[in-house]
Amino acid sequence: MGALRLAEYSEKGGVGKTSVTNGLAAVAGDRGMRVLVIDLDSRATASKELGVPIPEIGDPEIFTLNDLLYVNPGDDDPLDPTDAIADTIHPAGESWPSTVRVLPGERKLANREADSGPIEMRLRQGLRAVAGEFDVILFDLPPRPSGKLVTAGLAAAEGEDGGGGVLIPATLTTDGLDGVTQALRTVKQMRQGYSPTLSVAGIVRSIVPRDRELRAIHREFDRQLFERVDPKLGPWGEMVLGEPLPAVASSSGEADADVRYLVRQYAIREEARFAQVPITSAPGREAKRLVATYGEILDLLLKRKENR
Amino acid sequence: MSSLIKQGRGRSGLSKAPEGDPAAPPPEIALPEPRPGEASPGAGGVLAAPGEAVERLREAVPRPYEPVSDGDLLGAQERRDLTTCEAALEHLRLAFWVAGRALQVIRDARLYREAHATFEDYCLDRWSMSRPQAYRLISEWSLAERLLAVSPMGDKVSERHVRELLPVATVHGDDAAELVYATVAQADGVRVTAELLRDVVAIVPTQWDPAAAVLIIREFLDRDGQGDGGSVGRRSPFQTQTTRVRTGLADLATRLRKGKGGDPEQVRAFVADARRLLDQIEQSMS
Numbered sequence A: 001m002g003a004l005r006l007a008e009y010s011e012k013g014g015v016g017k018t019s020v021t022n023g024l025a026a027v028a029g030d031r032g033m034r035v036l037v038i039d040l041d042s043r044a045t046a047s048k049e050l051g052v053p054i055p056e057i058g059d060p061e062i063f064t065l066n067d068l069l070y071v072n073p074g075d076d077d078p079l080d081p082t083d084a085i086a087d088t089i090h091p092a093g094e095s096w097p098s099t100v101r102v103l104p105g106e107r108k109l110a111n112r113e114a115d116s117g118p119i120e121m122r123l124r125q126g127l128r129a130v131a132g133e134f135d136v137i138l139f140d141l142p143p144r145p146s147g148k149l150v151t152a153g154l155a156a157a158e159g160e161d162g163g164g165g166v167l168i169p170a171t172l173t174t175d176g177l178d179g180v181t182q183a184l185r186t187v188k189q190m191r192q193g194y195s196p197t198l199s200v201a202g203i204v205r206s207i208v209p210r211d212r213e214l215r216a217i218h219r220e221f222d223r224q225l226f227e228r229v230d231p232k233l234g235p236w237g238e239m240v241l242g243e244p245l246p247a248v249a250s251s252s253g254e255a256d257a258d259v260r261y262l263v264r265q266y267a268i269r270e271e272a273r274f275a276q277v278p279i280t281s282a283p284g285r286e287a288k289r290l291v292a293t294y295g296e297i298l299d300l301l302l303k304r305k306e307n308r
Numbered sequence B: 001m002s003s004l005i006k007q008g009r010g011r012s013g014l015s016k017a018p019e020g021d022p023a024a025p026p027p028e029i030a031l032p033e034p035r036p037g038e039a040s041p042g043a044g045g046v047l048a049a050p051g052e053a054v055e056r057l058r059e060a061v062p063r064p065y066e067p068v069s070d071g072d073l074l075g076a077q078e079r080r081d082l083t084t085c086e087a088a089l090e091h092l093r094l095a096f097w098v099a100g101r102a103l104q105v106i107r108d109a110r111l112y113r114e115a116h117a118t119f120e121d122y123c124l125d126r127w128s129m130s131r132p133q134a135y136r137l138i139s140e141w142s143l144a145e146r147l148l149a150v151s152p153m154g155d156k157v158s159e160r161h162v163r164e165l166l167p168v169a170t171v172h173g174d175d176a177a178e179l180v181y182a183t184v185a186q187a188d189g190v191r192v193t194a195e196l197l198r199d200v201v202a203i204v205p206t207q208w209d210p211a212a213a214v215l216i217i218r219e220f221l222d223r224d225g226q227g228d229g230g231s232v233g234r235r236s237p238f239q240t241q242t243t244r245v246r247t248g249l250a251d252l253a254t255r256l257r258k259g260k261g262g263d264p265e266q267v268r269a270f271v272a273d274a275r276r277l278l279d280q281i282e283q284s285m286s
């Protein structure tokens, strides 16, 4: 059976796409599963958190997704992505489980959006050569309605044996819900062309604070989430996956270390990002709860794949 | 466990993409001048001279030439030429809404003010463009931009599509027009054409209710699809007219039911009249 392919996608920014991607990577890696994270965002947030020395912060010569997608307009015989892809896959940083690999993004990836050439299928094509080496392939997408990178990611996420899906993180806010509507629309459009069997793996409620004052409003958005119906894909309620991902507060009560000092405003989640460590190694009960929820989501998706 | 991709590393001949930073201006384009204050959101670069973008396209598009090969597949040069020519056409397709945005910037920020007293004077004098023309372009661009966004995978949105939807946008807002468009564009086996959009716009209820509108449009597309092998778009004038009448009546019925009707006398007179006309239609068949 092929790898479990999941694309974390919403048009809205900051809903937790990258956190879910790397959270699932951390949990799956901890279990010894072979994980590939593909970063389709030119800000390369996922790659940095995964500790890959992308060109702008480490190794200027490291090969990235940009090099895989780029085709020199003067080159009459473009390199086949199935040949090139192995050079673009790197181990995650040393704090990460040893079975996690990364196909990183970089800033210049933004140039690909304006490519006139047909590059949308290069990633999917490249993956044919290496997909067999992985149990889970995660695609971290940028918050965009469309474009070459989103298309390339969603086309590749379908996978050759079908069954690949889009995981939509939704904050319980207007923005989060709008993001779901738009993501579903994009899935439907992808099905009309590039990836006919692309599915909705699920909607996960993301960054949900336990704050008492905020509870009422979140309940209201939660209700809305469960009441909406997509005319083609069915009730949203049936797509909602697992428990809400709790928002984790800062672990640093006091600035007791340099890193803590720098990130004292940030949440545990953000500290993990800053320190390039997996969320699975963050201390505290809240972080454990978050990790457990990632684990449940992964279990649900793996079970569903098995039953297919 | 496998080696997780190490074999053959570095032998593929892959090289780093040689281009510059995505935010760096292309060499032909002048650096933006510092702007006064933060008034302009100006995201893009500055075109140094009018017509420059088009000039660059003209240089890139090759002179016409005879076929160079009989093969089924294009050669590398042919493929490049096709890409360039298509880029030029794409430019034309998109230029209309960029023009609208440009006009709006000039109007709203009063950039015409050095030499002209009013925006209308400016349009006429500088572009021989009437006020309605200019305002039409302005009202179209924002809608066009939204439609391009809901049509992400390359559905072609043309000026004609936008123009057909403009009445809905004017009466019910851009959200409504976007929903109408998306409903049509996402229906199975439907090719979006200006004609189809016009028919759909004609049946949009005058009382805007998104859910009802979507249902009515779907039903319309389904009903129409059955006749001739699922192809919507080629509709007889009879179909178009009956659809409009039917929706008009349905609309009226809804409003009356909600107690938003007119004078009962008038309503009764209308019903009698309509019955008589329907009888005539029926008789015409025998």
Ligand SMILES: Nc1ncnc2c1ncn2[C@@H]1O[C@H](COP(=O)(O)OP(=O)(O)OP(=O)(O)O)[C@@H](O)[C@H]1O
Binding pocket: A012, A013, A014, A015, A016, A017, A018, A019, A020, A041, A045, A141, A142, A143, A206, A207, A208, A245, A246, A247, A248, A249, A267, A269, A270, A273, A290
């Ligand atoms: N469970 C959580 N608890 C607290 N903070 C969180 C949680 N998940 C994500 N965040 C924080 O929310 C912010 C946005 O998250 P993230 O970068 O994952 O979103 P994104 O959807 O990938 O954003 P973008 O659209 O910019 O790519 C980050 O600062 C992240 O640390």
Ligand SMILES: [Mg+2]
Binding pocket: A017, A018, A019, A041, A045, A140, A141, A142
């Ligand atoms: Mg992200």
